[in-house]
Amino acid sequence: xxxxxxxxxxxxxxxxxxxxxxxxxxxxxxxxxxxxxxxxxxxxxxxxxxxxxxxxxxxxxxxxxxxxxxxxxxxxxxxxxxxxxxxxxxxxxxxxxxxxxxxxxxxxxxxxxxxxxxxxxxxxxxxxxxxxxxxxxxxxxxxxxxxxxxxxxxxxxxxxxxxxxxxxxxxxxxxxxxxxxxxxxxxxxxxxxxxxxxxxxxxxxxxxxxxxxxxxxxxxxxxxxxxxxxxxxxxxxxxxxxxxxxxxxxxxxxxxxxxxxxxxxxxxxxxxxxxxxxxxxxxxxxxxxxxxxxxxxxxxxxxxxxxxxxxxxxxxxxxxxxxxxxxxxxxxxxxxxxxxxxxxxxxxxxxxxxxxxxxxxxxxxxxxxxxxxxxxxxxxxxxxxxxxxxxxxxxxxxxxxxxxxxxxxxxxxxxxxxxxxxxxxxxxxxxxxxxxxxxxxxxxxxxxxxxxxxxxxxxxxxxxxxxxxxxxxxxxxxxxxxxxxxxxxxxxxxxxxxxxxxxxxxxxxxxxxxxxxxxxxx
Amino acid sequence: xxxxxxxxxxxxxxxxxxxxxxxxxxxxxxxxxxxxxxxxxxxxxxxxxxxxxxxxxxxxxxxxxxxxxxxxxxxxxxxxxxxxxxxxxxxxxxxxxxxxxxxxxxxxxxxxxxxxxxxxxxxxxxxxxxxxxxxxxxxxxxxxxxxxxxxxxxxxxxxxxxxxxxxxxxxxxxxxxxxxxxxxxxxxxxxxxxxxxxxxxxxxxxxxxxxxxxxxxxxxxxxxxxxxxxxxxxxxxxxxxxxxxxxxxxxxxxxxxxxxxxxxxxxxxxxxxxxxxxxxxxxxxxxxxxxxxxxxxxxxxxxxxxxxxxxxxxxxxxxxxxxxxxxxxxxxxxxxxxxxxxxxxxxxxxxxxxxxxxxxxxxxxxxxxxxxxxxxxxxxxxxxxxxxxxxxxxxxxxxxxxxxxxxxxxxxxxxxxxxxxxxxxxxxxxxxxxxxxxxxxxxxxxxxxxxxxxxxxxxxxxxxxx
Numbered sequence: 009x010x011x012x013x014x015x016x017x018x019x020x021x022x023x024x025x026x027x028x029x030x031x032x033x034x035x036x037x038x039x040x041x042x043x044x045x046x047x048x049x050x051x052x053x054x055x056x057x058x059x060x061x062x063x064x065x066x067x068x069x070x071x072x073x074x075x076x077x078x079x080x081x082x083x084x085x086x087x088x089x090x091x092x093x094x095x096x097x098x099x100x101x102x103x104x105x106x107x108x109x110x111x112x113x114x115x116x117x118x119x120x121x122x123x124x125x126x127x128x129x130x131x132x133x134x135x136x137x138x139x140x141x142x143x144x145x146x147x148x149x150x151x152x153x154x155x156x157x158x159x160x161x162x163x164x165x166x167x168x169x170x171x172x173x174x175x176x177x178x179x180x181x182x183x184x185x186x187x188x189x190x191x192x193x194x195x196x197x198x199x200x201x202x203x204x205x206x207x208x209x210x211x212x213x214x215x216x217x218x219x220x221x222x223x224x225x226x227x228x229x230x231x232x233x234x235x236x237x238x239x240x241x242x243x244x245x246x247x248x249x250x251x252x253x254x255x256x257x258x259x260x261x262x263x264x265x266x267x268x269x270x271x272x273x274x275x276x277x278x279x280x281x282x283x284x285x286x287x288x289x290x291x292x293x294x295x296x297x298x299x300x301x302x303x304x305x306x307x308x309x310x311x312x313x314x315x316x317x318x319x320x321x322x323x324x325x326x327x328x329x330x331x332x333x334x335x336x337x338x339x340x341x342x343x344x345x346x347x348x349x350x351x352x353x354x355x356x357x358x359x360x361x362x363x364x365x366x367x368x369x370x371x372x373x374x375x376x377x378x379x380x381x382x383x384x385x386x387x388x389x390x391x392x393x394x395x396x397x398x399x400x401x402x403x404x405x406x407x408x409x410x411x412x413x414x415x416x417x418x419x420x421x422x423x424x425x426x427x428x429x430x431x432x433x434x435x436x437x438x439x440x441x442x443x444x445x446x447x448x449x450x451x452x453x454x455x456x457x458x459x460x461x462x463x464x465x466x467x468x469x470x471x472x473x474x475x476x477x478x479x480x481x482x483x484x485x486x487x488x489x490x491x492x493x494x495x496x497x498x499x500x501x502x503x504x505x506x507x508x509x510x511x512x513x514x515x516x517x518x519x520x521x522x523x524x525x526x527x528x529x530x
Numbered sequence: 531x532x533x534x535x536x537x538x539x540x541x542x543x544x545x546x547x548x549x550x551x552x553x554x555x556x557x558x559x560x561x562x563x564x565x566x567x568x569x570x571x572x573x574x575x576x577x578x579x580x581x582x583x584x585x586x587x588x589x590x591x592x593x594x595x596x597x598x599x600x601x602x603x604x605x606x607x608x609x610x611x612x613x614x615x616x617x618x619x620x621x622x623x624x625x626x627x628x629x630x631x632x633x634x635x636x637x638x639x640x641x642x643x644x645x646x647x648x649x650x651x652x653x654x655x656x657x658x659x660x661x662x663x664x665x666x667x668x669x670x671x672x673x674x675x676x677x678x679x680x681x682x683x684x685x686x687x688x689x690x691x692x693x694x695x696x697x698x699x700x701x702x703x704x705x706x707x708x709x710x711x712x713x714x715x716x717x718x719x720x721x722x723x724x725x726x727x728x729x730x731x732x733x734x735x736x737x738x739x740x741x742x743x744x745x746x747x748x749x750x751x752x753x754x755x756x757x758x759x760x761x762x763x764x765x766x767x768x769x770x771x772x773x774x775x776x777x778x779x780x781x782x783x784x785x786x787x788x789x790x791x792x793x794x795x796x797x798x799x800x801x802x803x804x805x806x807x808x809x810x811x812x813x814x815x816x817x818x819x820x821x822x823x824x825x826x827x828x829x830x831x832x833x834x835x836x837x838x839x840x841x842x843x844x845x846x847x848x849x850x851x852x853x854x855x856x857x858x859x860x861x862x863x864x865x866x867x868x869x870x871x872x873x874x875x876x877x878x879x880x881x882x883x884x885x886x887x888x889x890x891x892x893x894x895x896x897x898x899x900x901x902x903x904x905x906x907x908x909x910x911x912x913x914x915x916x917x918x919x920x921x922x923x924x925x926x927x928x929x930x931x932x933x934x935x936x937x938x939x940x941x942x943x944x945x946x947x948x949x950x951x952x953x954x955x956x957x958x959x960x961x962x963x964x965x966x967x968x969x970x971x972x973x974x975x976x977x978x979x980x981x982x983x984x985x986x987x988x989x990x991x992x993x994x995x996x
Contacts, residue, residue, distance in 0.1 A: 397712045403700050460699055462849065463727035467699065490702030492727045 062194040063089040065393065066181060067201055068173045068337070071099020073370030073382025074201035075157055080390045082164035089167045089193060091183065096158035097168060100203055101379045102150060104223040109246055111146045112226070113410050116253035120286075120412060124449065137254060143228050175339030178363050182339070197365050197393045200345075200353060201386060204331040204371035209238060212327075214299045218306050220326045222247065232256050232323035234288075236308060238296055240267040242409040244328035245279075248287060249411050251326075257288040259322070261314065265293050268409060272422045274436070275415050275472040278452040282413065291315070299325065333372045357399035358392035359385050367393065381405050404468070404487040408477035413453055416480035419468030419487040420458050432467065433459040435493070435517035437509045439473050441524045444504040450474050455509035457483075457493065459517055464493045475506055482510055493517045533582045533606045535566070537599050546598045547571035548773060549591055558586050560606065567591070567603060568900065570773050575868065575900040582606050703730035714739045728848055774869045785931035790967040793926040793938075794975045798983035800942055801957040806989060819887030823939065823959065823986075824862060824916045828886045830985040831937060832858050832878040833992055835912060838978045842911035844932040845969050852969060861910035861930060862890060864897040871897045872930065874910040918942060918959070927964045934969050937982065938962035959986065 067078040070092025078090040078097075094103055101107060122132040161168045171185040173193075181193045206221035217229070225247045231254045237244040240262030252258045260267070260283075267283070267290065268276050284290060291314025298309035305323045333351045340347070344363035346354040352375075353361055353368040360367050367389040370382030384402065391398045404419035425432045439445035439453030453473020460467050469483025486496060496514035501507050515521035537547075551568040554560055565577035584606035591603050702725075703711070703718050710732055711718040721738045723730035760766045771779070800823065807821045814821035835842045835858060844853040858879040861872040873893035875886060896902045913930040916939040927938040940960040947956040963979045970978075985991045 397715070398709065399712060401708060403705075460727075463699075463702070465699070465702060465727045489704045490700075490727065490729045492729075494726070 060192045060194070061089075063087050063167070064196040065089070065199070065390070066091065066173075066193060066195040066197075067199045067386075068181070069099065069201035069203055069334075069370070069372075070094070070097035070157075070168070071201060071203050071370060071382060072101045072379040073203075073386040074099065074199070075161070076383040077199050077201060077369065077386030077390050078166050079160065079164055080387050081393070082166045084390065084394050086390075086394075088164075089169060089195075090161060091169045091171060091173050091181075093170065093172070093186075094154065095170060096154040097161060098150070098154035098157055100205075100223075102154050102157070104226050106379055107153060108146050108150055108226045109222075109250070110410055111149045112142075112228070112250040113246060113412075115142065116250050117412055119253040128449065137231070139228060139231065146226075146228075173337070175337065175342050178343045178365060195365075197367065199359075199386065199389050199393075200337065200361075200366065200368040200372055201370045201382065202334040202337060202372045203382075204333050204377050206327065207330045207332045209296065209327055209329050212296060212299055214301065214306070216301045216306065218301065218324050219299075220324055222326075222328060225251075225326050225328075234305070234322045234324070235259070236261065236296075236306070236320070236322040236325045238325065238327050239329040240264075240269075240290070240292075241328060241330065242268065242411075244326060245283065245409065245411050247326055247328065249283075252286045258286075259288050259320075260290045261294050261296055261310065262290070262292050263295050263312075267292075268415065270421075270423065271407075271409075271415060271417065272456075272470050274422075274454060274456065275417065275470045278413050278454065278472045279409075279411055279415055282452065283411070289314075331371065331377050333377075335372050357401065359389040359400055360392065376405055376407065378405065378407065402488070403490075404484045406480045406484050408480060410477060413450070413473045414476035415470075415472045416476040416483075417468065417470040418480055418484045419466070421468055421470065422456075422458055425458060425468075431461055433461045433517065435459060435513045437513035437516050437521065437524065439506070439509060441512070441521075442504075442506065442509050443523075444506050444508065445473065447504065448474060453506070453509070455479070455513045457496070457510075457513045457517060459493050464517075466491050466493060466496065469510070471509075473506065473509075479507055479510065482507065533584065535580055535582055535603045535606065537569075537597050537601045537603060538578065538581075539599060546596055549593055549595045549597050550575060552589060552591070552593055553577070554586055554589075554604075556586050556589055560584065560586060569597070571904075575774070576903065577901060578603075580606075701730065702728050703735075707732050707735055711735045716742070772868060774871070778870055781931070782928050785928050789929050789931060789934075791926070791929060791964055792967045792972065792975065793962050793964045794972070794979050795924050796961045796963070796976075796979045796983050798959045798961060798986045799947065799956045800959045800986055803986055803989060804942075804957055814884050814887040817884045817888045819884065819889070819891045821883070821887050822890070822916075823918065823942070824914060825883055825887040825890050826986065826989070827914055827916070827937065827939065827982075828860055828862070828875060828878050828890070829881075829883050830982055830989075830992065831860060831912060831914060833985065834978060834981050836879065837981060838974065840969055840974065841935045841965070841978055843934055843969060845934065845966065847968075855911045857909075857911065859909045859911055861907075861913040861933075862893070863913060863915035864894050866898050868900070871902060871907065872910065872913060873897050873902055873906050874908065876909075912936070914939070922960075924960050924962050926962060929964050929966055934966035935975075935978075936964050937979075938964065 064087040065078070065081045066089045067074045067081070068091050070078075070090050074090060074092070075097040078088045081088040090097060092099065099105075119135060122135065125132060158168065169183055169185060170187065171183050174182045174184070176182050176192065179194055179196075181195065181198070183191045183193050185191070206223065222243050231251070233256065235248070235251050235256045235258050237248045237258060237260045240260050244260060245267060248258045248260055262269075266273065266276060267280055280290070291310070291312075294310055294312040294314035296308055297311045298307075300307045302321065305321045306325045308320050308322060308325070310318055310320065333353070335347045335351050335353050343361075343366060345361045345366060345368070348354055353373050355361055355368050355373045358367070359369050359373060369385035369389050371377040373385065381402075385400050388398050388400045406416060406418040409415040420430075420432065422432070422434055434456060436454055436456040438451075439455070440451040442451075442453070445451050445453055450473060453471070453476070455473070456470045457466055458468035458470070459465065466483070466486040469480060469486065471479050471483070473479075485491075493514045496511055497518060499511060501511040512521050512523060516524060516526070519526060547569040548571075549567060550570050552566070553568065554564075554566045560566060560580050560583060562581060562583045563579045564583075566580045567578050569576055569578055587605045587607040589604045591597055591601070597603070701708075701718050702723055703721075707730055708718055711721065711730075714735065716735055716739050718730060718735065721730050721734050722728075724734050725731055803823070803826065807823075807826075811821045814825075819825065839854055840852070842855050842858065844855075846853055857877065859874045859876050860878045861874045864871050864873060873896065875881075875889055875893065878886060881889070893902070893906065896906070910930065910933060912933055913927075913936045915927050915936060917925060918939050918941045920941070922940040923943075924940055925938050927936045929936050938961070940962065942957050942959040944955045945958045946953040947958070948954075961979055961983060963975055963982075965975045
């Protein structure tokens with residue numbers, strides 16, 4: 009039996025070793041099947057000004073899903089072409105999403121701490137904000153990372169094309185290069201990784217430089233005196249935090265009854281409490297019904313619970329009501345790909361579309377629209393193309409809101425368990441009992457475990473507090489590995505750190521947490 | 531119209547068997563329920579009856595061949611009369627619904643999206659009546675249909691990525707293990723996890739894969755050090771282990787390895803019982819049975835189990851739970867020329883001793899004639915094994931997992947018994963109770979065995995206390 013297991017492992021190693029040879033064979037086969045000489049010459053004779061190329065794998069979209077897929081394809085020995093809209097790979101995440109927003113949130117946190125330091129006996133003068141320099145620093149971070157990706161592409165011999173792609177059929181793309189010129193690109197396999205874009209509020213379209221979305225908001229054109237954030241999701245709260253820390257009076261309007269709809273309320277609570285202090289106002293159960301531009305700003309009409317002043321004027325308005333998949337790719341109708349009602353490309357567990365040679369990953373292939381999910385999908389799709397039996401089958405995709413405090417969760421949430429009427433045990437460890445949290449003067453956090461009462465297995469983890477985004481990784485591993493509460497409780501965590509709270513929460517489950525006394529139920 | 535007969539579902543976890551004997555030949559006219567083949571599976575040898583009637587056109591299997599569930603056995607030409615449930619199902623399912631395998635069935639259900647294909651078990655009405663197991667007919671003609679197995683088939687289902695959950699909880703396996711399973715073509719949902727909380731390890735997957743390949747249910751088999759070369763000391767002969775022998779070996783190893791066994795010995799005075807058996811023996815014979823000590827013991831044990839319910843329980847170590855059973859089916863070990871078989875007598879507590887005698891005689895005869903159905907060997911809560919017919923003064927039977935106790939009976943003999951100041955010759959029956967010490971304490975075992983001994987000594991105690 010043991011011998012058998014060993015054999016299985018060595019077989020897998022062999023598989024990996026054979027990877028390159030195998031994909032070479034695949035390349036030969038692809039050439040035979042997809043690019044017959046006569047067709048290529050036919051294409052040439054039709055339009056002599058166009059060049060015609062071929063690639064084994066083309067990845068359309070160069071975000072974290074796309075470049076991860078392209079790089080893995082190259083590592084497995086494929087000839088890869090990567091198409092992106094910018095000078096270097098990076099996508100929304102690096103150019104106008106995760107990375108620049110985190111750079112700015114770092115600044116926001118620092119600004120906040122300088123104020124909080126007064127409580128600790130350190131008093132700073134009012135900060136002087138040099139907006140150009142701040143913007144420049146943020147941009148340097150973006151340039152460094154995207155430039156790095158450009159270098160990595162070259163090192164891997166991935167052909168990076170800045171331009172736009174359109175399908176001509178199920179095995180050919182037309183590329184419109186940004187530098188000028190067009191080309192036809194025949195491909196063995198394609199991966200669509202075109203991502204998503206900010207959604208607009210239906211019926212409220214207004215063309216104005218005062219209306220920001222996440223992209224223009226991150227450009228920091230100026231520091232407005234007042235800002236209305238439409239939508240209390242993670243993008244609105246993160247950017248709202250940035251602007252508030254720079255001195256803007258921020259108002260958030262959220263249609264539902266709470267911030268971060270879908271997240272567990274006990275995790276959101278510490279954040280709402282803090283945001284109430286940082287923001288001018290948070291209007292829940294409230295809707296924007298009209299926007300008109302005036303000399304001094306945008307006039308807003310409100311409706312609902314928060315509409316005490318049914319009309320207000322804001323210097324700027326940030327629309328952050330979600331994102332829409334970029335599935336309106338030219339020529340998609342010339343393939344067998346199907347798009348569902350929400351605009352997502354339909355894929356199977358291998359991320360293969362209804363057109364067998366074309367795969368789709370990331371935001372365009374479905375929720376949750378998160379960079380790390382796209383990366384994992386991209387790698388899965390490439391492995392599937394390379395002939396491995398793989399599937400996109402995560403047990404937990406972590407979600408992180410980089411506000412202050414951060415909120416992070418993975419796996420099953422309490423909200424979801426309640427909605428599905430599933431019996432779960434919840435173990436909560438309040439950070440008021442954490443030594444590390446005390447040294448940070450932050451006792452508002454909480455770490456909680458969602459546990460299967462039958463097996464004591466960790467089904468989900470939720471954390472609110474500074475650094476929650478880093479801490480959640482342990483939770484993801486616990487869920488993926490099917491860890492039991494005992495496993496977390498018996499794993500020594502370093503002291504004094506916030507990571508201890510994960511172990512402590514597991515101890516709470518057993519009623520024996522060192523740092524927390526819970527009276528026994530009689 | 532030609533009608534096919536394929537190997538039907540043979541029971542849980544049984545995918546194949548050795549075809550011991552073909553009981554019919556081409557040209558024979560067969561009736562519904564007529565036995566056509568004899569199959570030896572891991573659990574028993576069973577006669578598989580035909581679900582169809584007609585003249586046999588072709589036989590597609592050979593004796594000695596290993597056959598799989600779903601394999602074509604023979605085709606019948608003629609009236610094509612199929613077993614009743616088949617007709618019923620076909621009438622309700624409409625044409626073109628192939629529901630023979632779970633895989634196809636699922637696909638079809640998705641495609642058709644119709645709800646009336648779902649409750650197949652409910653629709654099927656009574657299961658086909660036969661000596662052993664459900665059978666099914668596969669008419670060849672296009673548009674014709676067939677029954678579906680009452681029990682869902684274990685045919686390999688293409689692992690679906692997003693549905694790897696059991697009752698909403700995802701299968702407890704690490705990403706590396708899930709990937710390995712996928713590479714080996716194993717549906718990780720079917721793998722038994724040996725780790726805490728049922729966690730599935732890479733080894734569990736490898737064992738499962740191996741069990742699929744070899745058809746052995748593996749794990750606690752007979753892993754032993756390599757054997758010496760016996761021929762150094764004299765001539766030897768090697769014989770293949772029969773499926774029943776191998777299955778018995780695995781089952782008993784598993785029981786021996788997982789149950790901390792203790793055996794409690796006692797003795798009961800059956801002098802009076804012997805007289806009663808003589809007195810009422812003819813009554814039992816009139817009912818088609820034999821009034822044996824075992825049939826009386828069945829009744830006694832059934833009553834004892836009501837007083838001591840933990841002796842009919844099972845241990846669920848994974849859940850840290852004890853499973854108490856509200857039914858009273860008792861297994862009786864039967865010695866056959868093919869090995870040990872344990873038919874189970876149903877609802878012993880609701881039958882009188884005469885009924886039990888006749889049922890036991892029938893089951894024992896069936897076991898010896900290879901006619902025992904798999905269902906007739908399942909569901910026991912306790913086992914009785916009587917070696918008294920052969921001899922012996924005591925032995926230590928192995929508990930029949932997942933049961934927790936087994937009562938062994940040896941040969942009764944006349945012994946001097948000291949009563950009222952003098953020795954009297956009494957017929958004494960030795961009893962040996964092996965039990966699972968995880969669940970049963972020594973004192974309880976002694977009490978249980980004393981209760982049984984006293985009830986056998988004085989059968990009137992049964993209606994009095996039982």
